[in-house]
Every structure is written in structure tokens, then in C-alpha cells.
Amino acid sequence: MLKELSSLIEMFLKESRAWFIAIFFYAIVFPLAIVFGFSFVVSKNFAIFLVSGTITFQVAITSLTSVAQSLGMDRDRGRLSFMISTGIPAWGYAIASSFVNNLMGIVSGYMILAVASFLGLITINYMEGFFLLVSLIIGTYTGSMFGLAMTAKIRNWRLLSQLALVFGFGFSFFAPVYFPLSYIPKYLIPLVYLEPTTYISQAIRLSMVANPSFILWNLYALLYGMVFMALASKWGLS
Amino acid sequence: MDYAIQVKDLNKSYGSNQALVNISLSVRRGELVSLLGPNGAGKTTLVKHLYCELKPEVGRINVLGGNPCRSKIKRMLGVVPQESEPYDDLSVFENIYYAARIRGIGRREAKVYTEETIESLDLREYRNKYVMDLSGGLKRRTLVGMAIVHRPEVLILDEPTTGLDPLARRQLWDILKNLKKEGRAILLTTHYVEEAEVLSDRVYFINKKIISEGTPSDLRTRFSYYYEVIDYTSGKAYKVKEEELKEFISKLNGKFEVRIPSLEDVYIEMISHA
Numbered sequence: 001m002l003k004e005l006s007s008l009i010e011m012f013l014k015e016s017r018a019w020f021i022a023i024f025f026y027a028i029v030f031p032l033a034i035v036f037g038f039s040f041v042v043s044k045n046f047a048i049f050l051v052s053g054t055i056t057f058q059v060a061i062t063s064l065t066s067v068a069q070s071l072g073m074d075r076d077r078g079r080l081s082f083m084i085s086t087g088i089p090a091w092g093y094a095i096a097s098s099f100v101n102n103l104m105g106i107v108s109g110y111m112i113l114a115v116a117s118f119l120g121l122i123t124i125n126y127m128e129g130f131f132l133l134v135s136l137i138i139g140t141y142t143g144s145m146f147g148l149a150m151t152a153k154i155r156n157w158r159l160l161s162q163l164a165l166v167f168g169f170g171f172s173f174f175a176p177v178y179f180p181l182s183y184i185p186k187y188l189i190p191l192v193y194l195e196p197t198t199y200i201s202q203a204i205r206l207s208m209v210a211n212p213s214f215i216l217w218n219l220y221a222l223l224y225g226m227v228f229m230a231l232a233s234k235w236g237l238s
Numbered sequence: 239m240d241y242a243i244q245v246k247d248l249n250k251s252y253g254s255n256q257a258l259v260n261i262s263l264s265v266r267r268g269e270l271v272s273l274l275g276p277n278g279a280g281k282t283t284l285v286k287h288l289y290c291e292l293k294p295e296v297g298r299i300n301v302l303g304g305n306p307c308r309s310k311i312k313r314m315l316g317v318v319p320q321e322s323e324p325y326d327d328l329s330v331f332e333n334i335y336y337a338a339r340i341r342g343i344g345r346r347e348a349k350v351y352t353e354e355t356i357e358s359l360d361l362r363e364y365r366n367k368y369v370m371d372l373s374g375g376l377k378r379r380t381l382v383g384m385a386i387v388h389r390p391e392v393l394i395l396d397e398p399t400t401g402l403d404p405l406a407r408r409q410l411w412d413i414l415k416n417l418k419k420e421g422r423a424i425l426l427t428t429h430y431v432e433e434a435e436v437l438s439d440r441v442y443f444i445n446k447k448i449i450s451e452g453t454p455s456d457l458r459t460r461f462s463y464y465y466e467v468i469d470y471t472s473g474k475a476y477k478v479k480e481e482e483l484k485e486f487i488s489k490l491n492g493k494f495e496v497r498i499p500s501l502e503d504v505y506i507e508m509i510s511h512a
Contacts, residue, residue: 007339011328018327046255078322082384085289085317085394086341087309235291 002089008096016100027104028111031058037113039119046179052205053178055109059136059204060197062105063143064150065168071151072160091238092219094148095141098106102140102145109136113208124208131207131214138218140182142225146196149228152235171197196224241300242267242392242423243288248297257283259447261297267391270424272413272434275444276509284444285315285396287423289317299384300393316390321426322382326370330361333366333369337384348387355387359413375406382413393417393424399433400458402449411437441501449508454501466503467503468495 018021031054032127071094083093095102098121109132116122124132147164154160169178175195176184181202184192192198199221206214232238240493250258257483258280264379265271267323273281286292287299304311319503323429324333338348356365359379369377378398385393395414399407407424414437418424441456443449451462471492478486487494499507 004340007336009323011332011340012335015325015327078319079325081286081289081291081319082317082341082381084291085315085319086314086337088340103249116501171366236453 001092003088004086005092005096006088006094008083008088008093009076009099010098012099023100023104026100027058027062028109031055031108031112032115035121036119039116039121042121044121045167047058047116047199047206048085048208049178049180051112051116051122053172054111054200055132055136055204056139056177056197057110057172058105058112059131059139059143059200060172063098063140064147064171064196065164066101066110067094067147068150068164068167070097070194072154072157072164073174075151076157090152090232091145093146094144095153102144105140106136109204123209126212128208131210135200135203135207135214135218135221138140138221138225140205142196142200142221142228145225145228145232146238149235152232152237164206171195175201177201178222194226196221198222240468241265241268242302244298244300245284246298246300247285248284248287248294248299250280250287250292250295252365255390257446263448263449263451266425267393267423268418268421269439270426270437271429271442273425273444274428274429274431274434274441275427279445281444282396285320285394285425286502288394291316294330310427314391314492316388316393318378318381318385318393318395318431320396322381324369324377324384327368329368330372330376330380331356333380334383334387337507338387339391341388343347343388345361347397351387351389352383359383360409373406373410375402376404378402378406378410381412382410386417390507391422393422393470394424395424397427398453399428399430427445431500431505435501443505443508445509457504458501460497464499466497467500468497469489470494 008204034054035050038050051077071080074097080090080093084090113124113129113132117124150167151160152166154163175192175197178198181198202220203214203217241264245261245263248258248261273284275281283292287294288301288306293307299306301311303313306312313507328336329378330475331352335348335352335478338351339345343351356362359374361383362377364372364376369380372380382398399410402410411433414424416425419475421425426437440451440453441457442451449455467476467478467486469476469490476486483496487496
């Protein structure tokens with residue numbers, strides 16, 4: 001299966017030539033501009049939230065939104081059926097089809113770190129950089145599986161495409177991504193825990209400061225991703 | 239009997255809507271079988287079960303002697319799903335080449351297979367063109383290439399000629415005839431009666447359930463309850479029962495033509511009464 005999936009990734013890498021400008025802008029230029037622009041107005045204490053929040057936002061868009069939109073379009077055009085007929089599992093197709101975006105998302109995460117470090121917003125060493133990689137990979141998996149479950153449940157491609165954008169942005173700005181979890185009013189806490197970005201952002205931020213509890217948040221995120229993978233399978237995409 | 243596809247008592251429902259009712263059918267190796275039915279008859283739903291995009295609620299499916307959900311079986315299948323399109327931003331060669339690679343075929347072998355497939359489908363001229371620049375007929379031929387590049391034993395084509403102009407449709411028919419000659423089992427869904435009549439060894443009339451099955455000529459004779467008599471003097475066409483035919487003709491003055499109903503007449507008669 002690894003051989004087949006790597007061939008699929010190679011195919012999508014070739015296909016991404018046509019989308020390079022958009023991928024480069026949204027994965028690299030746009031998040032860097034956010035960090036650069038807001039670095040002048042954010043206080044030193046909250047700089048870490050600006051950086052980890054932007055990385056989480058990036059993960060949400062490049063995994064959740066991208067998987068749901070590209071998979072929905074491919075189902076609409078019969079390509080997902082073709083792939084299923086070849087023996088490629090839907091989850092493998094989801095990960096492969098968003099691989100370029102996800103790769104750019106991970107590269108973007110490190111570029112954000114470099115810019116933030118250059119601007120003096122944070123300091124980071126190799127160990128924290130490695131922890132961040134673990135959190136980025138798990139976050140990308142979780143976002144992708146959420147996108148896969150959305151695709152399985154919502155058959156109308158136009159509705160799916162819109163909701164993928166709404167969730168991608170909504171989960172980044174209506175969740176404790178750019179600010180601490182403790183700022184959320186108690187009555188909203190249950191809702192916040194339904195958002196995958198809550199787990200992803202905590203894991204990313206805590207890995208950047210080498211706080212061991214990033215492992216726990218990553219486990220929550222992983223579990224969350226697995227639940228959505230199971231739901232996608234139950235709803236017909238396995 | 240050496241069956242490539244066997245379906246037994248397949249049922250499928252979407253909520254309260256019963257999409258398939260007790261469907262049983264078979265396709266032998268080297269045989270081209272058509273599923274003929276109107277839109278919404280359940281043809282695509284049935285086909286999706288054959289390559290495991292849908293799993294049966296009730297009933298059994300056997301493809302090449304095994305469960306079609308197993309990847310070993312899927313690798314022996316070639317499928318052209320309904321209204322599918324190749325990848326616009328890849329060339330014809332790349333689309334067919336990667337269709338081979340994702341089925342586990344190595345780089346060198348995949349290149350050889352791809353070149354041979356391009357040749358057999360008469361796509362040489364378009365080899366390096368991006369799919370987005372191709373006509374509908376050429377896109378469909380590329381899709382067939384993606385389905386056959388790995389030399390499958392069973393080919394499943396879901397309305398492959400829908401939306402094509404008459405010339406492109408004929409070209410695709412020729413390709414299917416050649417594939418049949420190579421000994422592949424082919425299951426074709428269509429709502430074009432002429433297509434089923436020209437290409438098929440056997441036809442299933444389907445409208446959520448199997449209405450009838452047989453060779454095209456068998457169906458025509460079996461369900462021809464009347465003759466069609468065209469009186470060229472008056473320009474009128476009459477439906478006349480066999481026992482009344484002689485008497486009817488003797489009353490005609492001038493030229494006339496007697497023929498048994500076409501498969502299309504039989505199909506419309508059966509579908510409308512089903």
C-alpha cells in the first residue's frame with residue numbers, strides 16, 4: 001500500500017504545478033504577512049499565541065479545508081470512485097491529495113518560526129523544533145480526517161466547499177487559537193472542546209515551549225482524528 | 239460455468255427509497271453484458287457494489303471468484319465510473335501512467351504499458367497534451383486508458399458514451415469491441431438501446447429490479463407480441479397481431495413493410511409496464 005500511496009503523492013506533486021502560485025501565496029506569504037503585521041501591535045506576553053495561532057490557522061486551512069474541498073471536487077468528477085476502484089483507500093487518497101498543501105503548511109510553520117524569531121517574538125531551539133514537527137504532523141492528520149468525515153457526510157459539493165471554508169476559518173478564530181484556553185467563558189467550554197483546533201493549537205503552543213503536556217494534547221488530537229476517520233468510514237468513505 | 243461477475247439477491251435502499259430489489263445477474267469471461275435502464279433505475283448503484291464503493295446490505299457479490307472489496311481482486315478490475323473525468327492538469331500520458339503506478343506496477347513496466355495503451359487507443363497525437371485541452375471524446379478515451387492500462391480481466395463501464403457526439407461514440411464502440419475480442423469480461427451500463435444492441439452478447443433490462451434478460455435478438459423475438467406494418471401509401475404505421483397479419487396485409491393497396499419491433503420498442507414497452 002505504501003508503494004501505491006507514494007505513486008499517488010508523486011502524481012499530486014506533478015498536478016500541483018498548475019496551482020503553485022496559489023499554494024505558495026496562501027501557505028507561505030499570507031501567514032508570514034499575518035505574523036509580520038501583527039508583531040508591531042502584540043504584547044511580548046502574547047507573542048507566542050500570535051505565532052502558534054497562525055501556525056494552527058495554517059494547519060486548519062491546509063488540511064481540513066483543503067481535504068474537504070479537493071476530495072469533494074474529485075468525488076463530483078468521479079475521480080474518487082475511480083480511485084476506490086483501484087484499491088486506494090479514501091483516507092489514503094485524502095492524505096495524498098492534500099500532501100502538497102500539508103507539506104507547504106509544515107514548511108510554512110517553520111518559516112513563521114524563523115520570522116518570529118528574527119523579529120524577536122520568540123526564541124526556539126532544535127528540541128522544541130522537533131516537538132513542533134510531531135505536533136504539526138498530528139495536527140495535519142486530525143484536520144485531514146475531519147475534512148474526510150465532512151466529505152463523507154455532505155454529498156452536495158457546493159455546500160461542502162462553503163462549509164469547509166467556514167469551519168477552517170471558524171475553528172481558527174472561534175476557538176482558543178490566538179488566545180489562552182482560560183479566557184473562554186465556562187458555558188462555552190464544552191463547545192470549544194468540540195473544535196479540533198483547540199487540541200491542535202494547545203499541542204503546537206506547548207511543544208514550542210517544550211512543555212511535556214504537549215504530548216497529552218497531541219494524544220487528544222490523534223484520538224479526535226481517529227474518531228473522525230471511523231465516522232468517515234461509517235458514512236461510506238473508508 | 240466460468241463467471242467473472244456473479245450477483246445474487248442484491249438489495250439496497252436509501253432510507254425509505256428502495257434502489258435495488260433482489261438483483262441477480264452474471265457476466266461470463268469474454269462476454270460483454272449491458273445493463274439497460276432509464277435514469278434512476280439503479281444501474282450506477284449496482285455498479286458501485288461491484289468495485290466496493292458501496293457494500294451490499296443484503297445479497298452476495300462475487301467478482302473473479304472473490305470478494306470485490308479485496309485489493310487483490312480490485313487490481314484485476316478496470317472501472318470507468320459515471321461522469322468521471324481524468325485529471326485536467328496532467329497530460330494524457332501522466333494520467334494513464336499514474337493509473338498503472340497506483341495499482342502497484344513498477345516504473346519501467348508502467349511506462350511500457352502506458353505507451354502500448356496510448357497506441358491501442360489511438361491517442362499518440364495527444365500523448366503530451368494536458369487533459370483540459372482535449373475534447374469530451376478524447377477525455378473519455380483517456381479514461382478508458384486509465385481503466386485498461388494494467389490489463390484487467392474485468393472491465394466495468396458506467397455510461398461511458400453519455401454526452402459524446404455520434405462519431406466519438408462510434409470510436410469508443412470500436413475500442414470496446416476490440417477489448418472484448420481480447421477476451422475480457424465487460425459490463426456496460428447505458429440508456430442507449432442501440433448501443434446495447436450493437437455491442438452486447440446479453441442485455442439486462444433493469445428498473446430497480448431485473449425486468450428481463452437475454453441476447454438482443456432473443457429479447458426482440460420473445461417480447462414481440464405484434465408486427466409493425468408500415469403502409470407507404472397512407473404513411474401510417476400499424477401494430478398487428480401475428481394471427482391477423484395475413485388478413486391485414488391482403489387489404490393493403492400499394493407498397494408496405496412488415497417488421498418485428500426493434501429492441502428499443504421492446505425496451506420502452508417493458509420499462510413502461512414494469
